[in-house]
Amino acid sequence: MSRHAAIDIGTNSVRLLVADVSESLSHAPRLVPVLRRLQMTRLGEGLAKGGRIRPAAAVRTAEAVAKFAALAASEGVATPVLIGTHALRAARNPGVLLTRVTLPVRILTGDEEARLGYRGVLAGLGPFRLAARLLVADIGGGSVEITWGSRGRIERSLSLPAGAVVLTERFLAHDPPSATEIAALREHLTRAFERSLARPPGRPLRLAGVGGTITTMAAIDQRLSPYDPDRVHGFTLSRRAVDRITADLLARTVAERRRLPGLQPERADIIAAGALVLQHLMASSGVRFMTVSEADLLWGLVLEGSNTRTR
Numbered sequence: 001m002s003r004h005a006a007i008d009i010g011t012n013s014v015r016l017l018v019a020d021v022s023e024s025l026s027h028a029p030r031l032v033p034v035l036r037r038l039q040m041t042r043l044g045e046g047l048a049k050g051g052r053i054r055p056a057a058a059v060r061t062a063e064a065v066a067k068f069a070a071l072a073a074s075e076g077v078a079t080p081v082l083i084g085t086h087a088l089r090a091a092r093n094p095g096v097l098l099t100r101v102t103l104p105v106r107i108l109t110g111d112e113e114a115r116l117g118y119r120g121v122l123a124g125l126g127p128f129r130l131a132a133r134l135l136v137a138d139i140g141g142g143s144v145e146i147t148w149g150s151r152g153r154i155e156r157s158l159s160l161p162a163g164a165v166v167l168t169e170r171f172l173a174h175d176p177p178s179a180t181e182i183a184a185l186r187e188h189l190t191r192a193f194e195r196s197l198a199r200p201p202g203r204p205l206r207l208a209g210v211g212g213t214i215t216t217m218a219a220i221d222q223r224l225s226p227y228d229p230d231r232v233h234g235f236t237l238s239r240r241a242v243d244r245i246t247a248d249l250l251a252r253t254v255a256e257r258r259r260l261p262g263l264q265p266e267r268a269d270i271i272a273a274g275a276l277v278l279q280h281l282m283a284s285s286g287v288r289f290m291t292v293s294e295a296d297l298l299w300g301l302v303l304e305g306s307n308t309r310t311r
Contacts, residue, residue: 003034005072005080006301007065009097009105011044011087011165012141012212012270014061016068017298018075029303031123031295035075036229039064040266043097044087044142048169053091062100069103081305083108083297086142086163110159114138114145116300118154121208123303124233124295131206135285138296139213139277141165141270146196146281160192164213164267164274172273175253182250185273189280196284207287209237210296212267213274218292219262220245227264233294239282242290246275 005018018035041060043053065082072080084107088094098105108116117138122129129152138145142163148156171177171185218235219227249257249272257268282290 003076004302004305005077006298007068007080007082008298009084010141011163012042013038013040014064015298016071017302018072018077019302031299031302037068044165047087047091048166052093053096055096058097058100061097065101081301083301085113110143111157113297114147114157114159115154117145117210117297118147118149119303120296120299121210121293122152123299124293125208128208133205135205136208137281139211139274144277158196162192162277164270167273168270177250185276189277193280193284205287207285207290208293209290210293213278214292216263216267216271217242217245217275217278220260223261225261229294232292235292237290237292239288242279242282246279249275
C-alpha cells in the first residue's frame with residue numbers, strides 16, 4: 001500500500017485528496033481516502049467576461065493551495081500532484097496564479113480532464129466497469145466533461161466551456177434570473193448538447209455524474225444538512241427530481257437559496273445555472289436516472305500517480 005495526494009485547482013474551488021492505494025496483480029488498484037478538503041476560491045471570477053484571472057482570485061487560490069499542500073505533507077505526502085482545469089486553460093494570464101504557487105502545476109486539456117474523471121468513477125463505482133454503455137458527466141465551475149465508455153474502456157470524450165460559474169456570469173444577471181435570461185441559457189444549452197449527447201439507438205446507457213453541481217443536487221434532494229459525502233456517493237438522482245429542484249432554484253433569490261438544506265451557501269449564486277446544465281444533459285441523453293459519485297478526477301489523478309510510481 002502506498003500513499004498519494006492530489007490537488008485540483010478548479011474554476012470555483014480548490015480540492016485536496018490524500019489516499020492510500022493498494023496494488024495487486026489479481027484486481028484493480030483500490031483507493032481508500034485518508035483526507036478530503038474543499039475550499040471555494042472562485043478562481044474563475046470574471047473570467048467569462050474579461051478572459052483574465054483577477055489578482056484577488058489568484059491570491060485566494062494560491063493561499064488555499066499552500067494550505068492543502070501543507071496538509072498533504074502532514075499526512076506523509078511531501079509532493080502532491082497539482083493540476084489546473086478550465087480557468088487555467090482559458091485565461092490569458094495563468095501566470096498570475098502559477099507564479100504564486102511553489103509546486104509545479106499541470107494544466108489538463110479538456111480530454112485529459114474527462115478521461116481522468118471517468119477513471120475515478122470506475123474506481124469508486126465498481127459495478128459500472130461492466131456497463132455495456134456508460135456516460136460519465138462532470139459539471140464543474142468552468143467546463144463540462146462528457147465521456148462515453150463500454151465495459152471499462154473509454155470510447156470518446158469531450159469538454160465544453162459550460163460550467164456553472166461561466167454560464168452564470170454570461171447569462172444570469174438578475175436575481176432571481178429573468179424569464180428572458182433563462183430562455184437564452186436554455187437555447188444555448190440545447191445547441192451545445194443536442195448533437196453531442198445523441199443517444200445511440202439500441203444500446204443501453206447508464207449515466208454517472210460527478211462535480212459540485214451534481215453532488216449538490218443530490219444533497220438538496222436528500223435535504224442533507226450538513227453535507228454527507230457517504231450519503232451522496234452512489235445516490236440515484238432522478239430526472240423528475242432534477243426538474244423539480246431546478247424550477248425551485250430558478251424561482252429563488254440567491255439569499256433564499258442559501259437557506260436550502262443541502263446547498264452550501266457559497267454555491268448559491270451559481271447552482272441554478274449548473275442545475276440547468278444537468279437538466280439538459282439528462283434530457284439530451286434520454287436517461288431517467290443518474291448515479292452520483294464522489295469519486296472523480298481526484299481519484300483518477302491519485303491512481304495515475306500510483307501507476308507512474310510503481311512502474
